[in-house]
Amino acid sequence: MPQKIYLVRLSDAEHEHLEQLLRGGTTATRQLTRARILLKAAEGWPDERIAEALTVGRATVERTRRRFVECGLEALRERPRPGQRPKLDEKAQARLIAEACSAAPEGRQHWTLQLLADRVVALGLAESYSYESVRRLLKKNELKPWLKRPWCIPEVSAEYVASMEDVLDLYAEPYDPKRPKVNFDETNKQLIQETRRPWPAEPGQPERYDYEYERRGTRNLFLFLEPQTGWRHLEVTHQRTMLEFAQQMRWLVEERYPEAEKIRVVLDNLNTHKPASLYDTFPPAEARRILTKLEFHYTPKQGSWLNMAEIELSVLQRQCLDRRIPDEDTLKREIAAWEADRNATQATIDWRFSVTDAREKLKRLYPSHSS
Numbered sequence: 414m415p416q417k418i419y420l421v422r423l424s425d426a427e428h429e430h431l432e433q434l435l436r437g438g439t440t441a442t443r444q445l446t447r448a449r450i451l452l453k454a455a456e457g458w459p460d461e462r463i464a465e466a467l468t469v470g471r472a473t474v475e476r477t478r479r480r481f482v483e484c485g486l487e488a489l490r491e492r493p494r495p496g497q498r499p500k501l502d503e504k505a506q507a508r509l510i511a512e513a514c515s516a517a518p519e520g521r522q523h524w525t526l527q528l529l530a531d532r533v534v535a536l537g538l539a540e541s542y543s544y545e546s547v548r549r550l551l552k553k554n555e556l557k558p559w560l561k562r563p564w565c566i567p568e569v570s571a572e573y574v575a576s577m578e579d580v581l582d583l584y585a586e587p588y589d590p591k592r593p594k595v596n597f598d599e600t601n602k603q604l605i606q607e608t609r610r611p612w613p614a615e616p617g618q619p620e621r622y623d624y625e626y627e628r629r630g631t632r633n634l635f636l637f638l639e640p641q642t643g644w645r646h647l648e649v650t651h652q653r654t655m656l657e658f659a660q661q662m663r664w665l666v667e668e669r670y671p672e673a674e675k676i677r678v679v680l681d682n683l684n685t686h687k688p689a690s691l692y693d694t695f696p697p698a699e700a701r702r703i704l705t706k707l708e709f710h711y712t713p714k715q716g717s718w719l720n721m722a723e724i725e726l727s728v729l730q731r732q733c734l735d736r737r738i739p740d741e742d743t744l745k746r747e748i749a750a751w752e753a754d755r756n757a758t759q760a761t762i763d764w765r766f767s768v769t770d771a772r773e774k775l776k777r778l779y780p781s782h783s784s
Contacts, residue, residue: 421454592676596679596721596722598722599683629740645755
C-alpha cells in the first residue's frame with residue numbers, strides 16, 4: 414500500500430499568519446517549529462531536507478504535514494501527548510485542593526495521591542487523572558494531605574488568659590538584679606551504648622554506625638535560664654520527683670541568687686512544681702525560708718510555649734543531645750561543655766510577644782463579653 418503524501422498549500426492569509434508568528438511575540442517554541450515546517454513544505458522542500466534544516470525528526474515533519482491537511486492551522490496548537498493526562502481548570506483544581514484538605518475516606522487514615530486521582534474521576538472533573546498530576550498540583554500549592562502536625566489547641570478560658578497575661582507582663586518588665594526572672598523546665602535523655610564501634614568519616618564516606626544498640630537507662634535534666642543575661646544551668650538527676658524539684662529551688666536561692674530580694678520563676682504546671690514539694694522535703698521553717706525568696710509564675714495549661722526555657726531545651730537538643738550518649742558521666746561532661754560555651758557567649762532570648770499582641774492575635778482564646 415503506497416504511503417500517503419500530504420501536500421501543504423497555503424493561502425495568502427495562512428502564509429501571512431505564519432510569517433507573523435515568526436516575526437516576534439511569545440509563541441511557544443514548538444509552534445514556531447511547526448510554522449517553519451509548513452512554510453518550507455509549501456515551498457516544496459522534501460521532508461528529509463526540512464528535518465535536517467530545522468534539526469527535527471522526519472516523523473515530526475510528516476506529522477505536521479498530516480495535521481495541517483486534516484485540521485488547517487489548528488496543527489500549530491499543542492495537543493496532549495500519548496498517555497498525557499488532561500489538565501484541570503481553576504475551578505476543578507480548587508475542588509481537588511478542597512478534597513485534599515477534607516477528612517480522609519472511611520477506612521483510610523489519610524488521603525494518598527492515588528485516592529485523590531480516583532476522586533477527580535469520581536467527581537467528574539476529568540475522564541482520567543494520574544497521581545503524578547495530583548502530586549504536581551499539590552506541590553505547587555505546598556499541600557501534603559498525608560501529613561499531620563501536632564499542635565497545642567488550648568481551650569478558651571479566663572484561667573488560660575490570666576496565666577498567659579501574667580507571664581507576658583513579667584517578661585515585659587526591665588531587668589532588675591535584685592528581682593531576677595528565671596525560667597525553669599525539665600526534660601530527659603535516653604542513654605544509649607553502642608554495641609559495635611562506629612566507623613569514622615572518611616573522604617567521600619560519612620560516619621557509619623550500627624543499627625544495634627544497648628539501652629542504659631534514662632536521666633532527667635533540670636534547666637534554669639535567665640534569658641535577659643544569657644545565663645543558664647543544667648543539672649542531671651536520676652529522677653524528677655518532689656525531692657529533686659525542692660533541691661533545685663534551694664540551690665537557686667542559696668547558690669545562684671543569695672543576695673536577691675525575690676526570684677521570679679516561670680515554670681509549668683507539673684504536679685511536682687508546687688510549694689508543697691518543699692514542705693514535703695524540708696522541715697517547715699526551712700521550706701518557708703526558701704519560699705519567701707521565690708515567686709512562682711505558672712504558664713497556663715496547654716501553654717508551655719510561653720516558657721522560654723523550652724526554646725533553650727530545643728537548642729540543647731539540636732546542638733548537644735541529638736546523638737547516642739552511653740553513660741551518665743559522658744552526659745554530664747557534654748552538657749557542662751555546652752553550658753559553658755553558651756554562657757561564655759551570653760546567648761540571650763529576645764522575647765517580643767506582648768500582652769497587646771496576645772489580645773490582637775490570640776483573641777479567639779479570650780472569653781467573649783457581650784457589650
